[in-house]
Amino acid sequence: xxxxxxxxxxxxxxxxxxxxxxxxxxxxxxxxxxxxxxxxxxxxxxxxxxxxxxxxxxxxxxxxxxxxxxxxxxxxxxxxxxxxxxxxxxxxxxxxxxxxxxxxxxxxxxxxxxxxxxxxxxxxxxxxxxxxxxxxxxxxxxxxxxxxxxxxxxxxxxxxxxxxxxxxxxxxxxxxxxxxxxxxxxxxxxxxxxxxxxxxxxxxxxxxxxxxxxxxxxxxxxxxxxxxxxxxxxxxxxxxxxxxxxxxxxxxxxxxxxxxxxxxxx
Amino acid sequence: xxxxxxxxxxxxxxxxxxxxxxxxxxxxxxxxxxxxxxxxxxxxxxxxxxxxxxxxxxxxxxxxxxxxxxxxxxxxxxxxxxxxxxxxxxxxxxxxxxxxxxxxxxxxxxxxxxxxxxxxxxxxxxxxxxxxxxxxxxxxxxxxxxxxxxxxxxxxxxxxxxxxxxxxxxxxxxxxxxxxxxxxxxxxxxxxxxxxxxxxxxxxxxxxxxxxxxxxxxxxxxxxxxxxxxxxxxxxxxxxxxxxxxxxxxxxx
Numbered sequence: 001x002x003x004x005x006x007x008x009x010x011x012x013x014x015x016x017x018x019x020x021x022x023x024x025x026x027x028x029x030x031x032x033x034x035x036x037x038x039x040x041x042x043x044x045x046x047x048x049x050x051x052x053x054x055x056x057x058x059x060x061x062x063x064x065x066x067x068x069x070x071x072x073x074x075x076x077x078x079x080x081x082x083x084x085x086x087x088x089x090x091x092x093x094x095x096x097x098x099x100x101x102x103x104x105x106x107x108x109x110x111x112x113x114x115x116x117x118x119x120x121x122x123x124x125x126x127x128x129x130x131x132x133x134x135x136x137x138x139x140x141x142x143x144x145x146x147x148x149x150x151x152x153x154x155x156x157x158x159x160x161x162x163x164x165x166x167x168x169x170x171x172x173x174x175x176x177x178x179x180x181x182x183x184x185x186x187x188x189x190x191x192x193x194x195x196x197x198x199x200x201x202x203x204x205x206x207x208x209x210x211x212x213x214x215x216x217x218x219x220x221x222x223x224x225x226x227x228x229x230x231x232x233x234x235x236x237x238x239x240x241x242x243x244x245x246x247x248x249x250x251x252x253x254x255x256x257x258x259x260x261x262x263x264x265x266x
Numbered sequence: 267x268x269x270x271x272x273x274x275x276x277x278x279x280x281x282x283x284x285x286x287x288x289x290x291x292x293x294x295x296x297x298x299x300x301x302x303x304x305x306x307x308x309x310x311x312x313x314x315x316x317x318x319x320x321x322x323x324x325x326x327x328x329x330x331x332x333x334x335x336x337x338x339x340x341x342x343x344x345x346x347x348x349x350x351x352x353x354x355x356x357x358x359x360x361x362x363x364x365x366x367x368x369x370x371x372x373x374x375x376x377x378x379x380x381x382x383x384x385x386x387x388x389x390x391x392x393x394x395x396x397x398x399x400x401x402x403x404x405x406x407x408x409x410x411x412x413x414x415x416x417x418x419x420x421x422x423x424x425x426x427x428x429x430x431x432x433x434x435x436x437x438x439x440x441x442x443x444x445x446x447x448x449x450x451x452x453x454x455x456x457x458x459x460x461x462x463x464x465x466x467x468x469x470x471x472x473x474x475x476x477x478x479x480x481x482x483x484x485x486x487x488x489x490x491x492x493x494x495x496x497x498x499x500x501x502x503x504x505x506x507x508x509x510x511x512x513x514x515x516x517x518x519x
Contacts, residue, residue, distance in 0.1 A: 066419050086419045098416035102434050102509050112420040115430075163420065 019044035019199035020065060020167055025074035027060055034060045036224035037074070042167075042216075047193045047200035049210040051257070052220035053264045058203045059171055061220075065201060066092050066169050078167060088116070091165035095172040097156045099144040105131060106140040108155050112163040123162075130158040150181035161196075170202045174209065182209070189213050207257050211250055219257065221264060229260065299481040304488060307481035316470065317489065323466030324490075327383055328455040331390025332448055339395045339447065340440060343402020344428070347436075353403065364396035368454070372461045386458040393454030394447040401443025405436035434509060441505040445498055452494045 020042040027035040035057045042048045050058040063069040065076050067086040076083040078090065091112065099108050106124060107114070109131055113123035131140055134154040144152055153173055160168055174182040190213060193200055204210050210217050211233060221228040236247035244250055283301045290300030299307075311317040342360075346353045368389065379385040409432050417431045433440075459468020467486050474482035 063415075068415055068419055086421055088421060090419070092416070092419040094412050094416060096412050098410075098412040100413060100431075100434070102437075115417070115420050115422040115426055159420075 017044050018042065019079060020201065021077050022061065022065065023075055023077070025061065025064060025071045025076070027057070027064060027069065028072045033224050035064075035071070036226060038220075038226060040218055040227050040230075042199055042201055044199050045193075045197055046215035047189070047202055047213055048216040048218060049202045049204055049214040050218050050220055051204055051207065051210040052225075053222060053261060054205060056220040056222040056264075057225035058220050062169050062171055062201060062203050065167075066090055068092075088163070089165050090167045090169055091160035091163050093153075093156050093160045093168065093170040093173045095175055097144070097152045097176070099152060099155055101144055103143075104140065105136060105142050105144070105147070105155055108144065109158045109162055112159055116163070127158070127162050130162045131155075133161070134158045148181075149177045150185070153177055153185070165198075167199045167201065170200065172203050172205065175205070186213050207254050207261070208245075211253050211257070212244055217257070219260065221261075231257070297478075297480050299484055303481040304484040307479075308485035308489060311470070311482060311485055317486075320466045320470050320486070321493075324455055324459065324468065325466075327386035327390050327458060328451060330383075331387045331454065332394060332451045334387070335391055335394035335398050335447055335451065336444060339398035339443075340402050343399045343440070343443075344406055344433070346399065346403035347406025348428070348432075357400075357403070360396040360399045363392055364400065366392070368392055368457065369461060372458075376462060381463045385462055386455070389458035389462070390451045390454040393457075394451035396447075397450060398440075398443045398447035401446070402436065402440050405439030405443075406432055408439075409435045437505070437509045441501065445501060448497065448501065449494055452490065452497075456490060 018041045022038060022040045022042075025035050025038045026033070038057075038061065040061075050061060052058050060069065064071050065078075065083070067076075067083050067090070078087070100111065103111065106127055110118075110123040110127035113126060118126075128140065131137060134157055136151060136154050136158065139147065139151070144155065147155070153176070156173070174185045177185065186209060189200075189202075192198075193213075193215075202210075202213065215232065215237070217231040217233070218227050219229040219231070220226070231253060233249065233253055235249040236244050239247060286304075287301040290298055290303065293300075308317070342356065346356055371392065372385075372389065375385045375388050379388060413431055413435065414427065417427050422430065456468055456471075459466055460472065464472045467490055470486040471483050474480065474486065
């Protein structure tokens with residue numbers, strides 16, 4: 001435990017390096033308190049995971065940041081501007097991919113731009129680039145049902161990247177794909193965070209996944225939902241994707257998170 | 267490679283028409299002609315032109331009724347699906363309409379609208395519209411939540427949501443409503459001709475029966491069934507053309 005505290009304490013990033021901040025967010029569904037007075041900051045250009053047992057409100061928080069849900073009280077700021085609804089500075093990657101089954105990969109990836117009124121040839125040029133980037137070149141004319149689960153989520157990711165939002169919101173994006181694909185995705189995500197100058201907010205229920213991909217992990221506990229701990233793994237981030245899983249700091253953090261979460265798992 | 271579906275279609279047609287021919291030859295009833303007699307009568311009616319003039323009469327209320335049911339029905343269905351107030355206001359009318367015994371309502375329609383085209387169009391509407399409206403509204407209500415959220419999060423407007431998400435997503439159910447509605451419309455059109463005033467194909471059926479010309483009667487019935495089947499096939503083609511890939515289900519299923 002002491003090891004984590006050491007990691008937490010030192011870095012508190014300067015205010016202008018905060019891309020997204022959630023202040024005193026409360027969300028009630030009738031009598032049920034999904035989130036209570038939650039405050040959390042998301043550093044620019046980094047990946048922050050929201051980790052916690054099911055029912056802790058992590059997806060609710062993500063959807064409030066996206067502007068898809070309105071908080072009962074409290075406010076969200078993205079780059080210092082308050083959020084009132086969905087905006088061009090955020091893009092969402094869905095757990096169940098949320099692809100249009102009647103549209104080709106090309107149209108699905110370009111759909112965000114289509115909704116913004118970008119001309120067809122222009123948006124298809126942009127989409128073609130991102131389809132290539134996520135490794136789906138040659139599948140432009142395929143329909144979602146012709147793709148595997150992993151390829152479908154690549155389409156979802158390309159769609160989010162194509163609108164060039166500065167903040168990427170990912171709701172358990174890899175939970176519906178198989179284990180091997182997931183590992184590949186996690187490695188790809190690390191290089192994405194490194195190469196794209198974007199802020200990632202990543203909801204997951206997998207401790208290993210959170211520790212593997214995150215610059216900052218916010219542990220949410222239920223009833224009432226709150227941020228119980230913020231962990232910033234730092235030691236192994238630059239050691240390369242292959243050696244992270246064997247790093248002793250990585251293993252310690254995974255163990256410690258499990259120790260604090262296990263009481264909340266039924 | 268043999269074209270299996272085609273072979274099966276021909277085979278089942280041969281079996282059914284063969285059974286008809288045999289039943290007619292036995293005969294099961296003196297009022298039941300054989301298949302070939304009926305086809306000969308059909309050919310004769312077509313040659314005389316009687317069949318075509320009859321269809322001009324029959325198709326008028328049918329086409330008007332089906333067109334109104336399709337456009338107004340889908341429109342109302344969308345509205346009902348999108349607004350719970352409108353659902354509360356309008357849905358019961360169509361549920362009652364669907365449950366109502368049509369034959370009992372015909373005298374009322376005749377009293378209100380006379381024996382002309384209007385009454386017949388109403389019969390087609392009462393048959394066709396409820397299933398189209400109710401199917402459309404339930405399809406709209408069951409649009410998958412995540413693709414609606416996707417549309418909102420990528421800044422889709424209310425119009426985008428309806429045109430680009432809700433209607434395409436609802437289209438399989440809308441089309442199945444149309445198939446049911448239009449076949450019910452065919453029933454309505456013939457029923458109107460049998461119950462209100464004998465015109466068109468209904469006239470051929472009533473008249474041939476009254477002079478015991480059973481082959482002509484069966485020929486008329488056969489022709490309307492063929493027409494209905496052809497029309498439904500056409501509808502299926504239109505659906506495939508408009509919403510390619512949609513019949514294959516949601517990827518998250």
